[in-house]
Amino acid sequence: xxxxxxRRRPTGRRVGDSGTRAAILEAAQDLFAERGYDGASxxxxxxxxxxxxALIRHFFTDKDTLxxxxxxxxxxxxxxxxQTLTGDPATLGRRITAQYLRxxxxxxxxxxxFSLARSATTSEHAAGLLAQxxxxxxxxxNAAPIPAARLRRITLAGAHLLxxxxxxHVLKVPPLALASIDQLxxxxxxxIQGYLAAP
Amino acid sequence: xxxxxxRRRPTGRRVGDSGTRAAILEAAQDLFAERGYDGASxxxxxxxxxxxxALIRHFFTDKDTLxxxxxxxxxxxxxxxxQTLTGDPATLGRRITAQYLRxxxxxxxxxxxFSLARSATTSEHAAGLLAQxxxxxxxxxNAAPIPAARLRRITLAGAHLLxxxxxxHVLKVPPLALASIDQLxxxxxxxIQGYLAAP
Numbered sequence: 035x036x037x038x039x040x041r042r043r044p045t046g047r048r049v050g051d052s053g054t055r056a057a058i059l060e061a062a063q064d065l066f067a068e069r070g071y072d073g074a075s076x077x078x079x080x081x082x083x084x085x086x087x088a089l090i091r092h093f094f095t096d097k098d099t100l101x102x103x104x105x106x107x108x109x110x111x112x113x114x115x116x117q118t119l120t121g122d123p124a125t126l127g128r129r130i131t132a133q134y135l136r137x138x139x140x141x142x143x144x145x146x147x148f149s150l151a152r153s154a155t156t157s158e159h160a161a162g163l164l165a166q167x168x169x170x171x172x173x174x175x176n177a178a179p180i181p182a183a184r185l186r187r188i189t190l191a192g193a194h195l196l197x198x199x200x201x202x203h204v205l206k207v208p209p210l211a212l213a214s215i216d217q218l219x220x221x222x223x224x225x226i227q228g229y230l231a232a233p
Numbered sequence: 234x235x236x237x238x239x240r241r242r243p244t245g246r247r248v249g250d251s252g253t254r255a256a257i258l259e260a261a262q263d264l265f266a267e268r269g270y271d272g273a274s275x276x277x278x279x280x281x282x283x284x285x286x287a288l289i290r291h292f293f294t295d296k297d298t299l300x301x302x303x304x305x306x307x308x309x310x311x312x313x314x315x316q317t318l319t320g321d322p323a324t325l326g327r328r329i330t331a332q333y334l335r336x337x338x339x340x341x342x343x344x345x346x347f348s349l350a351r352s353a354t355t356s357e358h359a360a361g362l363l364a365q366x367x368x369x370x371x372x373x374x375n376a377a378p379i380p381a382a383r384l385r386r387i388t389l390a391g392a393h394l395l396x397x398x399x400x401x402h403v404l405k406v407p408p409l410a411l412a413s414i415d416q417l418x419x420x421x422x423x424x425i426q427g428y429l430a431a432p
Contacts, residue, residue, distance in 0.1 A: 189400060194392070
């Protein structure tokens with residue numbers, strides 16, 4: 035964790051600026067996951083990435099921008115959720131629910147989700163950033179503005195999935211922690227489908 | 234916050250041991266809400282309550298016990314949720330949803346709920362304690378053991394409500410933060426009702 039060379043990652047993009055930038059994002063993602071937004075300092079991230087703290091400011095200006103970037107750019111979560119949107123509309127709820135629950139158990143995406151959960155509940159600023167990312171993303175993916183009632187129902191679907199993931203992986207409440215993904219999808223998908231289906 | 238006498242509270246139970254105990258619980262609740270489980274030290278709670286740290290150990294043994302006690306004994310949340318269980322079974326979902334959302338906006342109960350949310354996502358130990366309190370409570374209120382599938386559906390209802398409350402009050406996602414309690418109850422209550430209705 036305190037090596038002085040950037041850690042390797044199988045992306046094949048470890049040359050010059052883009053390699054340094056990727057090393058910083060990787061270290062940021064790990065430390066935000068481990069310590070939350072407030073607990074992960076620029077200095078600690080720099081040490082972990084094997085770079086000078088000034089380089090982090092060169093690439094990302096400040097911690098907020100680094101936090102946003104580590105989620106928005108580095109993570110595959112947005113695109114993996116987006117993949118589930120195409121297909122039979124009647125099974126959209128099942129696809130999203132299964133994918134979301136799988137992301138919480140995937141070695142690559144789990145640290146990011148833990149990072150978001152930890153940072154958002156301990157730092158108002160991080161919570162605001164996360165909310166912006168969520169809503170900004172929704173607006174961007176749709177040309178016409180989404181009516182308020184529909185936006186609320188989409189957000190309620192997200193809130194339900196978030197609550198289940200926190201209960202299962204953070205609180206580790208036995209009925210959720212011990213269930214299989216299939217059992218959970220069977221129960222939850224009809225609810226998510228109902229929220230997402232246009233009224 | 235650093236006065237040397239216990240702060241007053243309109244309970245009328247501020248005599249001798251029970252008064253000191255209540256002062257410690259009140260300070261603990263405030264500091265757990267503000268700093269989370271890991272951030273609130275026994276020493277800081279003692280300073281805030283105007284007592285010697287040794288007294289906290291006398292009453293509560295350790296921080297875990299103090300944390301559980303500050304939630305289980307001091308808070309009115311369990312009894313206020315329990316109150317909604319009696320009445321027309323057809324409107325149980327509405328009563329629980331409205332009460333739960335109101336608890337997150339009540340001056341007395343909001344700090345406890347923020348404390349739980351912050352502590353549970355930053356400390357595995359606190360998360361385990363919270364899960365124990367939840368499940369322990371469920372089992373206690375029912376003489377016969379609850380079948381696993383039903384327990385899972387009850388927990389899913391709780392997870393949904395938790396996700397909505399976090400989205401509204403912690404992430405402050407606009408579609409949830411700007412909605413009225415009535416709007417949210419109209420959308421969510423049918424889902425909670427479905428989860429809680431025996432299959």
